[in-house]
């Protein structure tokens with residue numbers, strides 16, 4: 058078969074690598090970003106993902122910004138972004154734009170698979186009518202639309218595009234089976250055939266809303282336990298030794314990335330259109346969105362203990378990325394923390410080894426030399442391995458650990474003020 062992947066980012070590129078590496082299908086990659094295509098052509102991964110960086114060394118991917126590359130494809134796989142605008146309004150424009158591109162080439166017998174995260178109803182209510190209108194073809198009789206939601210967790214050392222189980226549903230049983238068989242060629246995990254598109258779309262959305270709600274629960278507990286003087290970190294770890302019915306989630310300075318802070322809005326907004334108000338999901342979003350502000354408040358409180366104001370104090374913001382050991386700024390709470398600190402007149406220093414271009418200092422050593430207080434907003438290895446002595450030597454007096462990633466010795470020292478989130 059000829060397979061074209063549209064969107065070669067964190068989802069599309071590892072998928073392209075897997076298909077190129079494990080199957081004998083003719084693979085094409087299409088992206089609107091010339092920068093990404095140039096990287097791929099030069100043999101480099103366009104995303105910060107160790108598995109993809111390894112894969113690209115042993116395969117060649119025929120990628121282009123010219124859509125003619127997809128002419129004659131049997132299967133088109135859509136892996137474009139599904140962001141929100143204004144912080145919460147779902148924006149399906151990239152998906153529609155990818156479908157419009159496909160419509161120029163779509164012919165009888167072909168399948169369009171959407172991997173992007175979409176709310177229940179997008180395939181049936183938007184993708185299918187849109188493709189029918191643009192092509193004059195008829196769903197089932199001429200072409201099929203399938204949904205195989207991606208679950209990849211970039212940077213995960215255990216779970217990747219080769220072993221994460223998948224769910225797939227489509228407009229016909231035959232197409233579901235055909236698409237599922239393609240995934241079975243490169244995935245060792247289960248590829249589960251779903252009854253229809255809507256239930257498949259709903260599956261992915263509940264996976265991520267589940268995470269958002271549980272994180273909101275522990276973030277709220279962190280605020281409550283800070284008042285009660287209870288170390289939430291110890292409590293969660295103890296509760297987690299129950300061998301059933303408890304799943305540990307941990308509080309932090311905020312939720313980032315392209316999925317968890319975004320996907321719940323797709324369900325909230327679609328349910329609203331049908332007259333249902335998702336109060337619980339909205340509250341979870343509100344709590345998680347409040348954590349950067351809470352983190353800055355903790356800094357203000359601890360500086361006050363030393364008679365220092367936020368305004369004018371030299372503060373080191375350690376990490377801009379939303380997750381450990383990768384350079385990914387999408388929806389990063391560090392950006393909100395940065396803005397809040399600047400609004401409060403802090404003399405702000407920034408260091409992230411993955412983003413030297415937006416850092417004010419070139420190394421951890423340099424930034425600590427130049428700062429009175431530290432806020433950890435990414436748990437990059439370099440930061441989690443910091444020692445008390447290192448900070449004392451640089452005269453750092455306050456540490457706000459937004460990721461609760463420093464070791465327990467920070468909790469017991471009286472040589473500097475340490476405050477985690479609920480810890």
Ligand SMILES: NC(=O)c1ccc[n+]([C@@H]2O[C@H](COP(=O)([O-])OP(=O)(O)OC[C@H]3O[C@@H](n4cnc5c(N)ncnc54)[C@H](O)[C@@H]3O)[C@@H](O)[C@H]2O)c1
Pocket residue numbers: 063064065066067068069087088089090093136137138139151152154155158172173174175207208209210211315316
């Ligand atoms: N990043 C993750 O961890 C993750 C995990 C599971 C699911 N998802 C979902 O997968 C989808 C893609 O996410 P991502 O992280 O790969 O995004 P990304 O931003 O890393 O990559 C998307 C790519 O699509 C390209 N693109 C945009 N519009 C296009 C168009 N019309 N035609 C062709 N290419 C186009 C962009 O240039 C970009 O290279 C989203 O719906 C996301 O929610 C992401």
